[in-house]
Amino acid sequence: MAAAPGVFKDKTTGVDSRGTLVYDRTMIQGLLEPVCAILGTLRDMTGRDVQFVRKPDLTSLARMRMAGGAASAHVLFYRDESNPLINHVIANECAHLIRLFRTPVERRFVAVANERTQARYREEIREDIQRLSLIHGLGTLRDFIPLWYESAVFQLTRMPPDIMIERWLYRQYPGLREIQRNALTEQQVRAVSVLARGIRRMTPGKIYDVSQIMNYAFFKLTGELLGIRLVEPYERSRYRLEGDELAAWTADHYSEDHEGDVSVIDHWAEALQLSEWFQWRRFTEISHDVLH
Secondary structure, three states: OEEEEEEEEOOOOOOOOOOOOEEEOOOOOOOOHHHHHHHHHHHHHHOOEEEEEEOOOOOOOEEEEOOOOOOOEEEEEEOOOOOOOHHHHHHHHHHHHHHHHOOOHHHEEEEEEOHHHHHHHHHHOHHHHHHHHHHHOHHHHHHHHHHHHHHHHHHHHHHHHHHHHHHHHHHHOHHHHHHHHHHHHHHHHHHHHHHOHHHHHOOOHHHHHHHHHHHHHHHHHHHHHHOOOOOHHHOOOOOHHHHHHHHHHHHHHOOOOHHHHHHHHHHHHHHOOOHHHOEEEEHHHOOOOOOO
16 A cells, blocks of 8 residues: 555545635746756656645645646645745655655555544543643643644654655755755754653643654654764653664665555554554545645
8 A cells, every 4th residue: 555645634624725825837936956856757757737826824834735636737835935945845745746656546545534533532532631621721622632633643644754755855866965954953953842841741641752752763764864863852751762663663664665655654553552543545535635
């Protein structure tokens, strides 16, 4: 089975971009040559063009919406083309789709969240919900509960392919290495900021713990790739042992295809006891009109 990027909900959620979009069919100005080449590979691989849409309220620098059905183009939403790190984000987004479309359609699968998987999640954090209701209040907690879930499952299904994508970018596009190093260092700084004890107290224990273990494995492998120590802030934490085990297994078992992605995602899910928090569905059964 092959995993598509991100996690889809069985009930499609559209992107509400009214009043915020600036359409521009031309290439974003100033993109590095390797990124332009990767965009060209995506066009050739999928047979679809890429349309660029400026969206100032986007939470990340860029996001790709896959072309589906009769759509003639993938849509690349972007927030700030002046930030050089947008090159890394666009390269990563394209790479996820390139990995997907290199796989025969009958072997493409995507991770989905549905009522059953979300019910399982809620059951597993039930005791935390009771505790956290005293900290956040029931009203605020209702907003946090789906966000915690989406964050954990997105991290689980995104990070394993990201590890291989970073290796692919590093080996195939040396012109991106400085941007890659800066982007991953910035990502690590953001991740490390949640190691504070106060944040753990305000988060479901399982959500917090599995996130840190995944972060450790990801930063260990990408740091080794780049020759920098991205796991240093984690080395005295309780997550080092499990993170090392997860990273070692990943390094030994990954392959350069979507079957490899699915295998590693499934292993991470089993190791972290998250297997019932998502399901696999055939790519052809999923509506593509989502921002992922």
